[in-house]
Amino acid sequence: MSDQNLIERLGDRLKGLRGKLVANAGMDKITWFRTGGAAEALFQPQDEEDLAEFLRVVPEEIPITLVGIGSNLLVRDGGLDGFVVRLSAKGFGWVEQRSETQLEAGAALPDKRLAAKAQEAGIGGFHFFHGIPGGLGGALRMNGGANGVETCERVVEVRALDRQGNRHVLTREEMGYSYRKSEAPADLIFTSALLEGYPEDAETIRKAMDEVQHHRETVQPVREKTGGSTFKNPEGTSAWKEVDNAGCRGLMIGGAQMSPMHCNFMINTGNATGYDLEYLGETVRAKVLEHSGIKLHWEIKRIGKFQTGREIEPFLGQML
Numbered sequence: 001m002s003d004q005n006l007i008e009r010l011g012d013r014l015k016g017l018r019g020k021l022v023a024n025a026g027m028d029k030i031t032w033f034r035t036g037g038a039a040e041a042l043f044q045p046q047d048e049e050d051l052a053e054f055l056r057v058v059p060e061e062i063p064i065t066l067v068g069i070g071s072n073l074l075v076r077d078g079g080l081d082g083f084v085v086r087l088s089a090k091g092f093g094w095v096e097q098r099s100e101t102q103l104e105a106g107a108a109l110p111d112k113r114l115a116a117k118a119q120e121a122g123i124g125g126f127h128f129f130h131g132i133p134g135g136l137g138g139a140l141r142m143n144g145g146a147n148g149v150e151t152c153e154r155v156v157e158v159r160a161l162d163r164q165g166n167r168h169v170l171t172r173e174e175m176g177y178s179y180r181k182s183e184a185p186a187d188l189i190f191t192s193a194l195l196e197g198y199p200e201d202a203e204t205i206r207k208a209m210d211e212v213q214h215h216r217e218t219v220q221p222v223r224e225k226t227g228g229s230t231f232k233n234p235e236g237t238s239a240w241k242e243v244d245n246a247g248c249r250g251l252m253i254g255g256a257q258m259s260p261m262h263c264n265f266m267i268n269t270g271n272a273t274g275y276d277l278e279y280l281g282e283t284v285r286a287k288v289l290e291h292s293g294i295k296l297h298w299e300i301k302r303i304g305k306f307q308t309g310r311e312i313e314p315f316l317g318q319m320l
Contacts, residue, residue: 006041006062006083013057019045019091025084027075027304030067034131035274036075037168039065039084047091048161048191049258055165055189058083065199066189069110071134072142073229077274079307085189087137092191096198097121101197102156106176107137107177107190109143114195115209124200125154127208130215133228137190142299143177147212152177154195160188180232180299210248221259225268230258230281231296238262239296243284246291275310278302 005023007014009130014021025042028034045051058064063082067073087093092108095117103123105114111129114136120128132139139151140158155172168188176183184190216222231239234291240263243249248291249263255272258280266277285296295315306312 008177010058014054016057017043017045017054018047018050018282019043019088027067027080027084027174029074030086031075031227032225032271033227033268033277034198034267035272035277037075037077037078037274037307038080042084042086044086044088045091048086050091051085051087051189051191052161052165055161056086058128060163066137068108068138069133069135072138072300074227074277074302075274075298076278076302077307077310087191092137097123098194101199101248102194103197104192104194104239105136105193107135107140107315109136110134112138113138116130118197119205119209120170122200122202122206123197124197125149125197127205127212133222136193139182139255140175140190140193141182142180142301143182147182147215150177150179152182154197156186156194158183158190158198162188162189162191165185169212175180212240213278219262221261221265221267224259224265224311225272226259227300229299231264231285232299234294234296237294238264239299242288242292242296246284246287248284248287251280251284252281256280258276258284274304275307275312278312282312282314282316286318289318291317 007021007023022042025039064083067084067086079319089106089108092106094177095105095109098104111134115126115130117277128146128149132144144151147244158170160168181226233239243263250260251258255269255277257267257269258266288294
Protein backbone atom coordinates (compact mmCIF):
# COMPACT_ATOMS: atom_id res chain seq x y z
CA MET A 1 0.00 0.00 0.00
CA SER A 2 1.29 3.46 -0.91
CA ASP A 3 2.32 5.85 1.87
CA GLN A 4 1.21 8.78 -0.29
CA ASN A 5 -1.86 10.72 0.76
CA LEU A 6 -4.80 11.11 -1.62
CA ILE A 7 -3.66 14.45 -3.00
CA GLU A 8 -0.18 13.11 -3.74
CA ARG A 9 -1.62 10.00 -5.41
CA LEU A 10 -3.71 12.09 -7.81
CA GLY A 11 -0.68 14.24 -8.62
CA ASP A 12 -0.96 16.05 -11.95
CA ARG A 13 -4.75 15.68 -12.12
CA LEU A 14 -5.15 18.39 -9.47
CA LYS A 15 -2.51 20.83 -10.68
CA GLY A 16 -4.90 23.12 -12.52
CA LEU A 17 -7.13 23.70 -9.51
CA ARG A 18 -7.08 27.14 -7.87
CA GLY A 19 -8.77 26.26 -4.59
CA LYS A 20 -7.30 25.01 -1.31
CA LEU A 21 -6.31 21.34 -0.93
CA VAL A 22 -5.59 19.83 2.50
CA ALA A 23 -4.63 16.21 3.21
CA ASN A 24 -5.93 14.39 6.31
CA ALA A 25 -8.26 17.23 7.28
CA GLY A 26 -9.65 17.06 10.83
CA MET A 27 -13.44 17.33 10.70
CA ASP A 28 -13.59 18.28 14.38
CA LYS A 29 -12.40 21.73 13.32
CA ILE A 30 -15.35 22.14 10.93
CA THR A 31 -18.42 20.74 12.69
CA TRP A 32 -20.28 22.68 15.36
CA PHE A 33 -20.19 19.55 17.54
CA ARG A 34 -16.37 19.78 17.41
CA THR A 35 -16.06 16.01 16.97
CA GLY A 36 -15.26 13.55 14.20
CA GLY A 37 -12.38 11.79 12.48
CA ALA A 38 -10.32 13.10 9.57
CA ALA A 39 -11.21 13.22 5.89
CA GLU A 40 -8.62 11.81 3.50
CA ALA A 41 -8.57 15.21 1.82
CA LEU A 42 -10.42 18.53 1.86
CA PHE A 43 -10.98 20.79 -1.15
CA GLN A 44 -12.27 24.36 -0.96
CA PRO A 45 -12.96 25.56 -4.52
CA GLN A 46 -12.31 29.16 -5.38
CA ASP A 47 -15.47 29.51 -7.47
CA GLU A 48 -18.00 27.49 -9.46
CA GLU A 49 -15.70 26.88 -12.43
CA ASP A 50 -12.96 25.66 -10.09
CA LEU A 51 -15.45 23.24 -8.52
CA ALA A 52 -16.59 22.03 -11.95
CA GLU A 53 -12.98 21.34 -12.96
CA PHE A 54 -12.38 19.45 -9.70
CA LEU A 55 -15.42 17.26 -10.35
CA ARG A 56 -14.23 16.57 -13.89
CA VAL A 57 -10.70 15.49 -12.92
CA VAL A 58 -11.31 13.43 -9.76
CA PRO A 59 -11.91 9.77 -10.70
CA GLU A 60 -15.47 8.52 -10.25
CA GLU A 61 -14.41 5.79 -7.81
CA ILE A 62 -13.16 8.35 -5.26
CA PRO A 63 -15.98 9.43 -2.91
CA ILE A 64 -16.84 13.12 -2.69
CA THR A 65 -18.78 14.44 0.30
CA LEU A 66 -20.13 17.97 0.46
CA VAL A 67 -19.97 19.74 3.83
CA GLY A 68 -21.45 23.17 4.47
CA ILE A 69 -21.06 25.30 7.57
CA GLY A 70 -21.08 22.12 9.67
CA SER A 71 -23.98 23.10 11.90
CA ASN A 72 -26.29 20.13 11.29
CA LEU A 73 -23.61 17.49 10.91
CA LEU A 74 -22.24 14.59 12.94
CA VAL A 75 -19.02 13.06 11.62
CA ARG A 76 -18.17 9.60 12.91
CA ASP A 77 -14.83 8.95 14.57
CA GLY A 78 -13.50 6.73 11.76
CA GLY A 79 -13.40 9.69 9.42
CA LEU A 80 -14.22 9.91 5.72
CA ASP A 81 -12.81 8.24 2.63
CA GLY A 82 -12.10 10.40 -0.39
CA PHE A 83 -12.60 14.15 -0.61
CA VAL A 84 -14.68 16.48 1.50
CA VAL A 85 -15.72 19.56 -0.49
CA ARG A 86 -16.44 22.71 1.47
CA LEU A 87 -17.59 25.71 -0.51
CA SER A 88 -15.57 28.84 0.25
CA ALA A 89 -17.22 31.98 1.61
CA LYS A 90 -15.36 34.07 -0.97
CA GLY A 91 -16.56 32.09 -3.96
CA PHE A 92 -20.00 30.98 -2.79
CA GLY A 93 -21.00 33.30 0.06
CA TRP A 94 -22.36 36.16 -2.05
CA VAL A 95 -25.88 37.60 -2.27
CA GLU A 96 -27.34 40.07 -4.80
CA GLN A 97 -30.74 41.67 -5.27
CA ARG A 98 -32.16 40.82 -8.71
CA SER A 99 -35.54 42.56 -8.56
CA GLU A 100 -37.92 44.22 -6.14
CA THR A 101 -38.75 40.83 -4.63
CA GLN A 102 -35.92 38.50 -5.70
CA LEU A 103 -32.49 37.67 -4.27
CA GLU A 104 -29.83 35.44 -5.76
CA ALA A 105 -27.31 33.90 -3.38
CA GLY A 106 -24.42 31.48 -3.26
CA ALA A 107 -24.83 28.19 -1.43
CA ALA A 108 -22.22 29.04 1.24
CA LEU A 109 -24.07 32.18 2.33
CA PRO A 110 -24.99 31.93 6.05
CA ASP A 111 -28.75 31.90 6.52
CA LYS A 112 -28.54 34.87 8.89
CA ARG A 113 -26.85 36.98 6.22
CA LEU A 114 -29.60 36.08 3.76
CA ALA A 115 -32.21 37.27 6.25
CA ALA A 116 -30.25 40.49 6.82
CA LYS A 117 -29.95 41.22 3.08
CA ALA A 118 -33.69 40.69 2.59
CA GLN A 119 -34.45 43.03 5.50
CA GLU A 120 -32.14 45.67 4.06
CA ALA A 121 -33.86 45.35 0.66
CA GLY A 122 -37.39 45.44 2.09
CA ILE A 123 -38.18 41.89 0.91
CA GLY A 124 -40.46 39.96 3.25
CA GLY A 125 -40.64 36.22 3.86
CA PHE A 126 -36.97 35.67 4.73
CA HIS A 127 -37.06 36.50 8.45
CA PHE A 128 -37.14 32.81 9.44
CA PHE A 129 -33.64 32.30 8.01
CA HIS A 130 -32.44 34.40 10.94
CA GLY A 131 -33.28 31.40 13.13
CA ILE A 132 -31.52 28.69 11.09
CA PRO A 133 -27.91 28.11 12.20
CA GLY A 134 -26.51 27.03 8.86
CA GLY A 135 -25.84 27.94 5.25
CA LEU A 136 -28.13 28.26 2.25
CA GLY A 137 -26.91 25.04 0.63
CA GLY A 138 -28.00 22.96 3.60
CA ALA A 139 -31.34 24.77 3.77
CA LEU A 140 -31.91 24.04 0.08
CA ARG A 141 -31.07 20.34 0.48
CA MET A 142 -33.03 19.76 3.70
CA ASN A 143 -35.84 22.28 3.18
CA GLY A 144 -34.74 24.03 6.34
CA GLY A 145 -37.38 25.90 8.25
CA ALA A 146 -38.16 27.82 11.41
CA ASN A 147 -41.10 29.66 12.94
CA GLY A 148 -43.60 28.03 10.62
CA VAL A 149 -41.87 28.88 7.31
CA GLU A 150 -39.78 26.58 5.05
CA THR A 151 -37.10 27.22 2.45
CA CYS A 152 -39.24 25.76 -0.34
CA GLU A 153 -41.64 28.71 0.00
CA ARG A 154 -38.90 31.07 -1.19
CA VAL A 155 -37.22 28.98 -3.91
CA VAL A 156 -37.59 29.92 -7.58
CA GLU A 157 -34.73 27.81 -8.94
CA VAL A 158 -31.54 26.14 -7.76
CA ARG A 159 -28.27 25.88 -9.68
CA ALA A 160 -26.07 22.81 -9.21
CA LEU A 161 -23.20 20.73 -10.54
CA ASP A 162 -23.32 16.95 -10.94
CA ARG A 163 -20.49 14.48 -10.28
CA GLN A 164 -19.12 15.02 -13.80
CA GLY A 165 -19.04 18.82 -13.43
CA ASN A 166 -22.09 19.43 -15.62
CA ARG A 167 -24.38 22.35 -14.73
CA HIS A 168 -28.06 21.96 -13.91
CA VAL A 169 -30.92 24.33 -13.06
CA LEU A 170 -33.80 22.89 -11.02
CA THR A 171 -37.15 24.56 -10.49
CA ARG A 172 -38.86 24.43 -7.11
CA GLU A 173 -41.09 21.65 -8.45
CA GLU A 174 -38.09 19.67 -9.66
CA MET A 175 -36.52 19.91 -6.20
CA GLY A 176 -39.37 17.70 -4.90
CA TYR A 177 -39.66 19.36 -1.51
CA SER A 178 -41.42 17.88 1.52
CA TYR A 179 -40.90 18.19 5.28
CA ARG A 180 -37.16 18.57 5.96
CA LYS A 181 -36.03 17.03 2.69
CA SER A 182 -35.86 17.36 -1.07
CA GLU A 183 -35.83 14.74 -3.80
CA ALA A 184 -33.00 16.37 -5.74
CA PRO A 185 -30.35 13.79 -6.78
CA ALA A 186 -27.91 13.17 -3.92
CA ASP A 187 -24.83 13.70 -6.10
CA LEU A 188 -25.77 17.28 -7.03
CA ILE A 189 -23.76 20.04 -5.39
CA PHE A 190 -25.87 23.18 -5.08
CA THR A 191 -23.91 26.31 -5.96
CA SER A 192 -26.54 29.08 -5.84
CA ALA A 193 -30.26 29.79 -5.86
CA LEU A 194 -32.76 32.38 -7.01
CA LEU A 195 -35.22 33.17 -4.22
CA GLU A 196 -38.37 35.27 -4.06
CA GLY A 197 -40.26 37.04 -1.29
CA TYR A 198 -42.68 39.95 -1.27
CA PRO A 199 -42.50 43.70 -0.59
CA GLU A 200 -42.53 44.49 3.12
CA ASP A 201 -41.49 47.36 5.34
CA ALA A 202 -37.93 46.95 6.61
CA GLU A 203 -38.90 47.78 10.19
CA THR A 204 -41.64 45.13 10.16
CA ILE A 205 -39.08 42.59 8.94
CA ARG A 206 -36.65 43.65 11.66
CA LYS A 207 -39.27 43.07 14.34
CA ALA A 208 -40.00 39.60 12.96
CA MET A 209 -36.27 38.80 12.97
CA ASP A 210 -35.96 40.02 16.56
CA GLU A 211 -38.82 37.71 17.56
CA VAL A 212 -37.05 34.77 15.90
CA GLN A 213 -33.82 35.62 17.74
CA HIS A 214 -35.58 36.02 21.08
CA HIS A 215 -37.29 32.66 20.65
CA ARG A 216 -34.00 30.92 19.87
CA GLU A 217 -32.14 32.43 22.80
CA THR A 218 -35.01 31.70 25.18
CA VAL A 219 -35.66 28.04 24.39
CA GLN A 220 -32.58 26.70 22.57
CA PRO A 221 -29.00 26.04 23.80
CA VAL A 222 -27.51 28.36 21.19
CA ARG A 223 -24.23 28.88 23.06
CA GLU A 224 -23.44 25.17 23.36
CA LYS A 225 -21.59 22.87 20.94
CA THR A 226 -24.68 21.48 19.26
CA GLY A 227 -26.06 20.46 15.88
CA GLY A 228 -29.51 22.04 16.08
CA SER A 229 -32.65 19.90 16.13
CA THR A 230 -31.65 16.26 16.48
CA PHE A 231 -34.84 14.56 15.28
CA LYS A 232 -37.56 15.50 12.81
CA ASN A 233 -41.00 16.17 14.23
CA PRO A 234 -43.23 13.10 13.84
CA GLU A 235 -46.66 13.61 12.32
CA GLY A 236 -49.08 15.00 14.88
CA THR A 237 -46.56 15.70 17.63
CA SER A 238 -43.22 17.33 18.42
CA ALA A 239 -39.93 15.45 18.72
CA TRP A 240 -39.04 17.25 21.96
CA LYS A 241 -42.30 16.19 23.58
CA GLU A 242 -41.69 12.53 22.75
CA VAL A 243 -38.09 12.74 23.98
CA ASP A 244 -39.27 14.40 27.19
CA ASN A 245 -42.11 11.92 27.74
CA ALA A 246 -39.65 9.04 27.38
CA GLY A 247 -37.58 10.49 30.23
CA CYS A 248 -34.64 11.57 28.08
CA ARG A 249 -34.36 15.27 28.96
CA GLY A 250 -30.81 15.74 30.24
CA LEU A 251 -29.86 12.12 29.44
CA MET A 252 -26.09 11.83 29.19
CA ILE A 253 -23.73 9.29 27.61
CA GLY A 254 -20.03 10.05 27.88
CA GLY A 255 -19.65 13.73 27.02
CA ALA A 256 -22.91 13.87 25.04
CA GLN A 257 -26.18 15.10 26.53
CA MET A 258 -29.77 15.79 25.48
CA SER A 259 -30.05 19.43 26.47
CA PRO A 260 -31.97 20.09 29.69
CA MET A 261 -33.05 23.38 28.08
CA HIS A 262 -34.44 21.90 24.85
CA CYS A 263 -34.40 18.12 24.82
CA ASN A 264 -34.44 17.79 21.02
CA PHE A 265 -31.00 19.40 21.00
CA MET A 266 -27.95 17.20 21.55
CA ILE A 267 -24.88 18.92 22.99
CA ASN A 268 -21.20 18.16 23.41
CA THR A 269 -20.54 19.09 27.02
CA GLY A 270 -16.81 19.27 26.37
CA ASN A 271 -15.27 15.91 25.54
CA ALA A 272 -17.90 14.00 23.58
CA THR A 273 -16.84 11.75 20.72
CA GLY A 274 -18.86 11.09 17.60
CA TYR A 275 -19.61 7.69 19.12
CA ASP A 276 -21.00 9.28 22.31
CA LEU A 277 -23.31 11.56 20.33
CA GLU A 278 -24.66 8.92 17.96
CA TYR A 279 -25.02 6.32 20.73
CA LEU A 280 -26.99 8.86 22.74
CA GLY A 281 -29.22 9.60 19.76
CA GLU A 282 -29.96 5.93 19.12
CA THR A 283 -30.58 5.37 22.83
CA VAL A 284 -33.17 8.15 22.78
CA ARG A 285 -34.77 6.69 19.64
CA ALA A 286 -34.98 3.28 21.32
CA LYS A 287 -36.51 4.73 24.49
CA VAL A 288 -39.10 6.76 22.56
CA LEU A 289 -39.99 3.71 20.48
CA GLU A 290 -40.44 1.64 23.63
CA HIS A 291 -42.46 4.36 25.38
CA SER A 292 -44.79 5.56 22.63
CA GLY A 293 -44.25 3.34 19.61
CA ILE A 294 -43.03 6.34 17.62
CA LYS A 295 -39.95 5.95 15.40
CA LEU A 296 -38.05 9.23 15.51
CA HIS A 297 -35.99 10.03 12.43
CA TRP A 298 -32.68 11.88 12.53
CA GLU A 299 -32.65 15.46 11.30
CA ILE A 300 -28.91 15.75 11.92
CA LYS A 301 -26.91 14.32 9.03
CA ARG A 302 -24.48 11.58 10.10
CA ILE A 303 -21.58 10.74 7.80
CA GLY A 304 -18.30 8.82 7.84
CA LYS A 305 -17.12 5.50 9.18
CA PHE A 306 -17.47 3.97 12.60
CA GLN A 307 -14.27 3.08 14.40
CA THR A 308 -13.77 -0.67 14.40
CA GLY A 309 -15.54 -2.24 17.34
CA ARG A 310 -17.63 0.88 18.01
CA GLU A 311 -20.40 0.42 15.47
CA ILE A 312 -23.90 1.59 16.41
CA GLU A 313 -27.09 -0.06 15.17
CA PRO A 314 -30.29 1.94 14.60
CA PHE A 315 -32.47 1.91 17.72
CA LEU A 316 -29.55 -0.06 19.28
CA GLY A 317 -30.73 -3.07 17.31
CA GLN A 318 -34.27 -3.09 18.69
CA MET A 319 -35.80 -2.38 15.28
CA LEU A 320 -34.24 -1.88 11.87
